[in-house]
Amino acid sequence: MPTINLSYRAIFSLVLKRDLTIAMRHKDDIINPLLFFVIVVTLFPLGIGPEAQTLSRIAPGIIWVAALLATLLSLDRLFKSDHDDGSLEQMLLSPHPVFILVLAKISAHWLITGLPLIFIAPLLAVLLHLNEQSYGALMLTLLLGTPILSLLGAIGVALTVGIKKGGVLLSLLVLPLYIPVLIFATSAIDTAALGLPYSGQLAIIAALFFGSLTLAPFAVGAALKVSTN
Amino acid sequence: MWKWLHPYANPEVSYHFTGKLIPWLSALTAIFLSIGIIWALAFAPADYQQGDSFRIFYIHVPAASLSMGIYLGMAIAAFTSMVWQFKLADASAAAMAPVGAVFTTIALITGAAWGKPMWGTWWIWDARLTSELILLFLYLGVIALHNAFEDKNLAGKAAGILTLVGVINLPIIKYSVEWWNTLHQGSTVSKLGKPSMSVEMLWPFLFCFLGFALLVGTIICIRFRSEILNRNSIRPWVKSLVSEHLPKQIAQEKNHAVR
Amino acid sequence: MQFDSFSAFINMGGYGFYVWLSFGISTALISVLIYSSITGHTKVIKNIAIRQQREDKLRKVRKERKNAQTNTQTNAPNEVSQ
Numbered sequence: 001m002p003t004i005n006l007s008y009r010a011i012f013s014l015v016l017k018r019d020l021t022i023a024m025r026h027k028d029d030i031i032n033p034l035l036f037f038v039i040v041v042t043l044f045p046l047g048i049g050p051e052a053q054t055l056s057r058i059a060p061g062i063i064w065v066a067a068l069l070a071t072l073l074s075l076d077r078l079f080k081s082d083h084d085d086g087s088l089e090q091m092l093l094s095p096h097p098v099f100i101l102v103l104a105k106i107s108a109h110w111l112i113t114g115l116p117l118i119f120i121a122p123l124l125a126v127l128l129h130l131n132e133q134s135y136g137a138l139m140l141t142l143l144l145g146t147p148i149l150s151l152l153g154a155i156g157v158a159l160t161v162g163i164k165k166g167g168v169l170l171s172l173l174v175l176p177l178y179i180p181v182l183i184f185a186t187s188a189i190d191t192a193a194l195g196l197p198y199s200g201q202l203a204i205i206a207a208l209f210f211g212s213l214t215l216a217p218f219a220v221g222a223a224l225k226v227s228t229n
Numbered sequence: 230m231w232k233w234l235h236p237y238a239n240p241e242v243s244y245h246f247t248g249k250l251i252p253w254l255s256a257l258t259a260i261f262l263s264i265g266i267i268w269a270l271a272f273a274p275a276d277y278q279q280g281d282s283f284r285i286f287y288i289h290v291p292a293a294s295l296s297m298g299i300y301l302g303m304a305i306a307a308f309t310s311m312v313w314q315f316k317l318a319d320a321s322a323a324a325m326a327p328v329g330a331v332f333t334t335i336a337l338i339t340g341a342a343w344g345k346p347m348w349g350t351w352w353i354w355d356a357r358l359t360s361e362l363i364l365l366f367l368y369l370g371v372i373a374l375h376n377a378f379e380d381k382n383l384a385g386k387a388a389g390i391l392t393l394v395g396v397i398n399l400p401i402i403k404y405s406v407e408w409w410n411t412l413h414q415g416s417t418v419s420k421l422g423k424p425s426m427s428v429e430m431l432w433p434f435l436f437c438f439l440g441f442a443l444l445v446g447t448i449i450c451i452r453f454r455s456e457i458l459n460r461n462s463i464r465p466w467v468k469s470l471v472s473e474h475l476p477k478q479i480a481q482e483k484n485h486a487v488r
Numbered sequence: 489m490q491f492d493s494f495s496a497f498i499n500m501g502g503y504g505f506y507v508w509l510s511f512g513i514s515t516a517l518i519s520v521l522i523y524s525s526i527t528g529h530t531k532v533i534k535n536i537a538i539r540q541q542r543e544d545k546l547r548k549v550r551k552e553r554k555n556a557q558t559n560t561q562t563n564a565p566n567e568v569s570q
Contacts, residue, residue: 027376028373028376028377031369031373032373035366035369035370035373038366039366042362042363042366045354046354046359046406046409050353050354050355050410052350126341126351126352127352129350129352266511270497270511271489271490271491271497272489272490273490274490275490275501280500280501280502280503281500281501281502281503281504281507282500282501282503282506282507284500284507285506285507285510285511288510288511288514289510292514327521327524328521331517331518331520331521334517335513335514335517335518338510338513338514339510339513339514342506342507342509342510342513343506343510345506346503346506444518448521448522448525451525451526451529452525452528452529454529455525455528455529455532458529458532458533458536459532462536462539467536468536468540470533471533471536471537471540472537472540474533474537
């Protein structure tokens with residue numbers, strides 16, 4: 001089958017399916033960041049005390065920070081194994097535009113990391129005695145926010161994939177990029193707890209989402225080209 | 230004194246022995262568990278304080294006890310494997326871990342479902358629940374470590390070390406969580422202690438407990454046998470066993486792939 | 489029988505949701521565990537059988553290749569070896 005004539009959708013689904021299959025064979029890559037998320041969230045009550053009032057006040061922040069850290073841990077997997085066995089270079093050399101391949105890989109990463117995070121978050125919110133009115137805001141901010149985390153994180157990984165011990169450097173690069181998402185998401189959840197409308201914050205998060213969705217793949221492509229030289 | 234156990238160190242002997250056990254264990258499980266659950270649900274009296282929500286107790290307490298018992302079993306298996314280089318013990322520990330994790334989860338979920346009507350909240354950070362949550366993390370860590378290794382012998386050794394460290398840590402964790410809890414005692418409602426049971430509640434409880442214990446035994450036997458086969462796949466007895474089981478089905482299935 | 493009617497049984501004195509949630513999730517989790525244990529066992533057996541078949545086939549091919557080679561060494565040079 002001549003691959004030069006594949007449509008964008010065909011290439012996208014090809015790379016997406018490949019990454020999902022690889023992830024399914026290494027289920028640890030899915031479970032470990034998720035477990036990390038749960039354990040980090042559990043540590044906070046143990047460190048701060050079980051008072052429901054205190055916990056519910058800081059619950060949005062705890063969940064979102066833990067989500068950031070868990071996503072950070074899982075980002076390494078995005079390009080590393082492909083870089084190590086040379087398939088990343090092959091992808092860059094292919095006649096297809098890099099942004100489609102990158103978009104497919106990031107989508108796979110979100111499906112594997114972000115989506116489970118979204119499903120587990122309500123259970124963790126119960127552990128932290130999150131205000132009942134905030135659950136909707138929590139889910140919506142996570143739904144809109146976790147793809148942003150994958151997209152922006154991919155930029156950082158692409159820049160550091162060729163560097164040995166790039167893990168800590170990755171955190172330094174990516175966490176500042178995550179700060180706007182964190183601020184608006186926790187603000188939305190807090191506003192919801194007061195019973196006020198939070199559509200403003202959601203709109204800003206959505207704007208960040210669409211901005212990164214359209215621009216990040218190109219940045220990632222450029223960064224990959226730098227890294228694989 | 231332990232000479233009679235020695236033949237069971239042979240994987241093949243243990244495989245066939247547990248194979249013979251499974252029909253008996255599963256039959257006993259079905260009997261005890263069905264009697265126990267139906268008794269607990271429909272015939273046991275409602276608690277005069279807690280009403281019918283007390284029926285959750287008949288699943289919650291066996292699950293919690295079994296979760297700790299299985300961890301202890303895993304620790305003993307890990308210890309045996311380390312001290313006497315008894316490879317089969319690694320296989321049994323690997324078989325026990327998922328079962329323990331499931332029962333810990335059941336204990337946590339039934340505990341939360343029991344707590345909501347009793348304490349008004351799904352979760353409360355009291356000593357027992359927190360310790361159980363940490364136990365779940367220990368189980369999941371052992372399972373994750375086991376899956377991370379390709380070579381199952383190495384995996385068994387690593388998971389064994391983790392299990393032993395965990396079992397030593399478990400009393401320390403329990404103690405520190407209880408201490409932490411007494412510091413913050415103000416907000417918590419009186420804990421749900423194990424009530425002194427009337428005879429009418431004791432019998433269904435015993436049936437349920439025994440039924441669940443037998444269920445755990447059955448499932449561990451099944452998983453144990455899978456582990457044995459996996460680790461001994463090059464032995465001739467495994468080869469002859471496998472060739473009896475699925476001869477033609479595979480020949481037709483996979484012929485197009487192998488060229 | 490502690491309950492007067494089936495609907496009372498379902499209601500569990502007002503605690504029906506919690507009781508049935510507990511029993512339901514426990515049943516579901518245990519069923520999944522039993523199912524995965526049994527299918528895991530059959531899968532292990534199948535995988536070993538497949539691998540064994542593959543090894544047998546490889547062994548057979550290698551033997552044939554070796555026979556063909558030794559034949560060309562002893563026979564006339566117009567034998568084409570595989």
